[in-house]
Amino acid sequence: MRILVVTVVHHPEDARILHREIAALTERGHRVVYAAPFGARGVVPRPGVEGVDLPRAAGRDRAAALRAARALLAGRGPEADVVLLHDPELLLALPGTLRRWRRSGRAPVTVWDVHEDTAAALTMKRWLPAALRPPLRVAVRAAERLAERHVRLLLAEEAYQDRFRRAHPVVPNLPTVPAAPPAPPGTDRVVYLGHLSRARGALDLVETARLLAPEVRVEVIGPADADVRDALAEAGRAGVLDWHGYLPNDLALARLSGALAGLSLLHDQPNYRHSRPTKVVEYMAHGVPVVTTPNPLAAGLVRRHRCGLVVPYGDPAAAARAVRRLRTEPRLRLDAAACGRAAALAELDWAERSAGFADLLEGWAKGTASGGRAPGPEPAFRIRPAAGNGASTPSP
The missing domain is CATH 3.40.50.2000 (Glycogen Phosphorylase B;)
Structure with a gap:
């Protein structure tokens, strides 16, 4: 075509x-x-x-x-x-x-x-x-x-x-879940991957990094909105975190493996309540324990697959405590990494x-495909009936 x-x-x-x-x-x-x-x-x-x-x-x-x-x-x-x-x-x-x-x-x-x-x-x-x-x-x-x-x-x-x-x-x-096993999660580096904005918790991320420094370094990968760039740049100059800015996808993903935790600090916004943060699945795919706010789909993944910890919205101190807990409890850290990786391989692989x-x-x-069903082997896509038609809804 x-x-x-x-x-x-x-x-x-x-x-x-x-x-x-x-x-x-x-x-x-x-x-x-x-x-x-x-x-x-x-x-x-x-x-x-x-x-x-x-x-x-x-x-x-x-x-x-x-x-x-x-x-x-x-x-x-x-x-x-x-x-x-x-x-x-x-x-x-x-x-x-x-x-x-x-x-x-x-x-x-x-x-x-x-x-x-x-x-x-x-x-x-x-x-x-x-x-x-x-x-x-x-x-x-x-x-x-x-x-x-x-x-x-x-x-x-x-x-x-x-x-x-x-x-x-x-x-x-x-x-796409890497075929090669990732490095086990370490104890001195936390990652954030994705766009940075107030609603995505950029300022909470900066404060979390301040609370973790100098024992744990926070590595931030992604472009930022104009109103949070100064805070990120200042934190970088102060040695609180490392902000790489935008990196091509392959280079960004290469920095995940071996991290102590991956952060997702979304605020409670309507647009996020029914969207699964891709960064959470990327952390899981690379064997990185997840620390997330209670975004419903992200928290559901973490709790269902036991691959990290859920912290309150807008609470950098709680996020820092979760990271420290993963750092001081090796069994929790390694189990979370293994469970997340296994779930990503089994259910969440674009391949x-x-x-x-x-x-x-x-x-x-x-002209052969219907509007309501994607051809190809299951589980390629899930088709959910339109609201109000009385049909049952498959679980995610």
């Missing part, structure tokens, strides 16, 4: 987009054109993928990115068998584009990969005036229902199904799901 993948919001080396979905497609021999903000992010396309540079949509500055995306879709869309969109903003470029494609007789299958609960995420957009958030949430919900009528949907979480009237395939956001994702897009392109 010829597949056009488009994002103006995500980093071009976003793990879900590039390292999972695009990798699964190129491994099948499909030709991928990847349109993303390469220049704005200072990266270049990976070999084997044709890259198209787009402006980045950030904060209130989104108009230029949407104009460029609309022009790209109008020009390159008819060349593709599948157009895979990764941002809700890109839905704004579709109405006129879909009509032009249909008139031309060359309309590709259009797919929206739903990464998050967009309406809930609006509550955390500090650049968005508070008075605009409620009406925009209503508008986003309406846009989602409209999109459901005109494009195919993939959902990153089963809980997202409640926002839609029909059942849609769930493509879980899982890492076991990637073929099902490629099967799904191939089936849609051929």
